[in-house]
Amino acid sequence: MQSFIRLTDFKKEELFEIFRIADNIEDYKGFLNGKTVVMFFPSSSIRTRVSFEKGIYLLGGQSILFDPSTLDKKEDLKDVCGYLQNWADAVVVRYKDIDLLDRMSKSMNIPVINALTDDNHPCEMMSDLYSLSKIREDFLKDEYLFVGASGNIGKAWKEAADAFCFSLTQSCPDKYSIQGIENIADLRKAISGKDIVCTDSFPKDMAQEYQVTKELMEMANSNAVLNPCPPFYRGEEVSEDVIDSDFFVGYEFKHSLLKIQQAILIYCICGMQVMNL
Numbered sequence: 001m002q003s004f005i006r007l008t009d010f011k012k013e014e015l016f017e018i019f020r021i022a023d024n025i026e027d028y029k030g031f032l033n034g035k036t037v038v039m040f041f042p043s044s045s046i047r048t049r050v051s052f053e054k055g056i057y058l059l060g061g062q063s064i065l066f067d068p069s070t071l072d073k074k075e076d077l078k079d080v081c082g083y084l085q086n087w088a089d090a091v092v093v094r095y096k097d098i099d100l101l102d103r104m105s106k107s108m109n110i111p112v113i114n115a116l117t118d119d120n121h122p123c124e125m126m127s128d129l130y131s132l133s134k135i136r137e138d139f140l141k142d143e144y145l146f147v148g149a150s151g152n153i154g155k156a157w158k159e160a161a162d163a164f165c166f167s168l169t170q171s172c173p174d175k176y177s178i179q180g181i182e183n184i185a186d187l188r189k190a191i192s193g194k195d196i197v198c199t200d201s202f203p204k205d206m207a208q209e210y211q212v213t214k215e216l217m218e219m220a221n222s223n224a225v226l227n228p229c230p231p232f233y234r235g236e237e238v239s240e241d242v243i244d245s246d247f248f249v250g251y252e253f254k255h256s257l258l259k260i261q262q263a264i265l266i267y268c269i270c271g272m273q274v275m276n277l
């Protein structure tokens, strides 16, 4: 078993193995029969939680949901985990502090799967890249642009670029730049030559200057796509017209969350054994 906390904990071929499991998800029917996945999600999560719950149900498993504040008990986390592993086969955690996930992983012999922290969002990145792998000629040769401030989604894109080795540029005021990525503060210059434009909600002082519009997307490479991280806000980081245009990859793009999160659970519970199935 292996936890799924950072993409950079995995070799590229291991991440592609998760894609392979997702491609063949029908072969894993009943994989979670008799198994329980304990999930910690705040009420704000819609997409990640629904797709995890549905994915566990379709694999024959049971999910039990707690609010993440349950992990803030006075009881030592090691003791919570020591008991939990008696009945759970994996845990899925959305929590601000990634250190808590690392501590849970060290305290249990079951996988801990990161469903968003203040540092990253590895399941969402895997789903986006899997979806892109299906619609782009070679998604690793595309030029990626992240429009937004340093935050969990921007850092998640950097982590994904490091793990999969693709080219990523950021566009934001210099004060919001992410260490280790080129920042082109002028969005008009930054978008030129890009294939995949990603956004996150951003601080109010970025709103107008950095709003991705249809006119701006027309300055990117032909066949460029806009992949905003939901929840996105029309009229803030993205214009109404760009969301209603063909540049927006659409709601169905996130359909892959279901398969990919199922594949992550399978991979993490089985580890290398799945490669021999």
Ligand SMILES: NC(=O)OP(=O)(O)O
Pocket: 044, 045, 046, 047, 048, 049, 116, 124, 229, 230, 231
């Ligand atoms: N993007 C994302 O993680 O969506 P939810 O917060 O709705 O799960």
